[in-house]
Amino acid sequence: xxxxxxxxxxxxxxxxxxxxxxxxxxxxxxxxxxxxxxxxxxxxxxxxxxxxxxxxxxxxxxxxxxxxxxxxxxxxxxxxxxxxxxxxxxxxxxxxxxxxxxxxxxxxxxxxxxxxxxxxxxxxxxxxxxxxxxxxxxxxxxxxxxxxxxxxxxxxxxxxxxxxxxxxxxxxxxxxxxxxx
Amino acid sequence: xxxxxxxxxxxxxxxxxxxxxxxxxxxxxxxxxxxxxxxxxxxxxxxxxxxxxxxxxxxxxxxxxxxxxxxxxxxxxxxxxxxxxxxxxxxxxxxxxxxxxxxxxxxxxxxxxxxxxxxxxxxxxxxxxxxxxxxxxxxxxxxxxxxxxxxxxxxxxxxxxxxxxxxxxxxxxxxxxxxxx
DNA sequence: GCTTGTCAATACGGTGCCGTATGGTGGGGA
DNA sequence: TCCCCACCATACGGCACCGTATTGACAAGC
Numbered sequence: 386x387x388x389x390x391x392x393x394x395x396x397x398x399x400x401x402x403x404x405x406x407x408x409x410x411x412x413x414x415x416x417x418x419x420x421x422x423x424x425x426x427x428x429x430x431x432x433x434x435x436x437x438x439x440x441x442x443x444x445x446x447x448x449x450x451x452x453x454x455x456x457x458x459x460x461x462x463x464x465x466x467x468x469x470x471x472x473x474x475x476x477x478x479x480x481x482x483x484x485x486x487x488x489x490x491x492x493x494x495x496x497x498x499x500x501x502x503x504x505x506x507x508x509x510x511x512x513x514x515x516x517x518x519x520x521x522x523x524x525x526x527x528x529x530x531x532x533x534x535x536x537x538x539x540x541x542x543x544x545x546x547x548x549x550x551x552x553x554x555x556x557x558x559x560x561x562x563x564x565x566x
Numbered sequence: 567x568x569x570x571x572x573x574x575x576x577x578x579x580x581x582x583x584x585x586x587x588x589x590x591x592x593x594x595x596x597x598x599x600x601x602x603x604x605x606x607x608x609x610x611x612x613x614x615x616x617x618x619x620x621x622x623x624x625x626x627x628x629x630x631x632x633x634x635x636x637x638x639x640x641x642x643x644x645x646x647x648x649x650x651x652x653x654x655x656x657x658x659x660x661x662x663x664x665x666x667x668x669x670x671x672x673x674x675x676x677x678x679x680x681x682x683x684x685x686x687x688x689x690x691x692x693x694x695x696x697x698x699x700x701x702x703x704x705x706x707x708x709x710x711x712x713x714x715x716x717x718x719x720x721x722x723x724x725x726x727x728x729x730x731x732x733x734x735x736x737x738x739x740x741x742x743x744x745x746x747x
Numbered sequence: 748g749c750t751t752g753t754c755a756a757t758a759c760g761g762t763g764c765c766g767t768a769t770g771g772t773g774g775g776g777a
Numbered sequence: 778t779c780c781c782c783a784c785c786a787t788a789c790g791g792c793a794c795c796g797t798a799t800t801g802a803c804a805a806g807c
Contacts, residue, residue: 392754408673416795425796426755434572435795489668490726492589497726504727507727527740530723530731534741537722538715545678546685550711558706561713563744573784596764606766616765746785756801771786
């Protein structure tokens with residue numbers, strides 16, 4: 386079980402880093418090859434095409450940045466604390482990779498599907514918590530959609546207008562007070 | 567004063583349409599030339615470089631989609647109605663061009679500056695309205711940031727997860743109830 | 748020691764875009 | 778009438794990327 390394909394792993398991790406730095410356009414074969422100190426010959430052995438690398442990168446993002454965090458906070462039993470923990474992650478470290486995913490969402494079907502899934506999972510997660518707090522099914526869903534909207538908006542502001550945003554944590558607290566019953 | 571440069575105008579409008587359809591990458595000289603039924607020879611007579619077209623497109627967007635709407639609703643004296651009118655625009659017609667601007671914000675300085683200005687103007691506009699509703703200066707600012715965040719988030723959802731969003735207007739109403747005192 | 752399989756380098760053709768250089772054309776003023 | 782100039786076409790070189798084809802290095806196992 387030693388990493389039989391550790392080099393493929395290197396490509397995938399480099400691709401995820403490139404995505405964060407330069408967007409999906411930076412997930413390109415030749416630039417990554419230069420960065421890794423190899424040539425395309427390596428790439429096209431491990432992968433069939435660039436789209437395959439993109440798919441792997443997207444899957445990696447979903448594992449590390451969607452499923453992971455959700456699973457992590459799921460252990461908190463108190464729904465209020467659970468929501469606070471989740472919303473707090475947004476202000477702690479601005480989700481730059483997520484912004485990159487949003488950027489590519491409309492132009493790449495693989496990315497688009499992943500972004501949609503992420504939204505569904507996160508909203509469902511929060512809706513469940515709001516339900517545990519006593520809200521009706523429909524109201525919990527709306528509240529979750531609203532909370533998720535603030536998450537996305539805050540991610541945008543922290544990247545494109547940080548001085549305007551000011552203290553992200555303070556705003557997150559302010560938002561939580563208004564959104565969590 | 568007849569449009570001495572009506573053809574340049576055509577280029578700019580085509581560029582804005584292309585931005586909406588395909589993002590900033592679609593604001594490209596040769597594709598637009600094909601679409602307009604001319605050649606690059608035309609373009610490089612009216613413009614010096616592609617960046618110049620991008621700058622013109624961004625300026626056009628700011629006029630038509632930022633300053634315009636703000637100026638339009640500014641005539642409403644009741645601050646509550648003013649806020650409702652502004653937030654309502656988001657759900658009526660999902661702001662697809664704005665999403666395209668967000669996409670390019672991190673990679674193009676011109677777009678980035680415009681997006682930042684748009685955020686500042688809109689937040690300032692709403693903060694003023696919240697102030698008129700009796701909120702303190704700091705609280706009004708936070709509330710405006712929160713409201714703008716929901717705007718951005720809803721724009722994202724309406725594009726990337728419309729079925730999840732459901733009725734955008736209903737959510738906008740729900741949001742307004744919670745955010746407007 | 749020779750084959751076989753894994754991995755990567757080299758070299759090539761193809762595509763789509765930017766920007767330049769230069770040549771045409773048609774209509775309005777002298 | 779002729780010329781000029783705004784306006785556009787043609788044609789070119791350059792760049793950055795994708796994907797393929799071919800060859801090479803190196804280790805394991807028989």
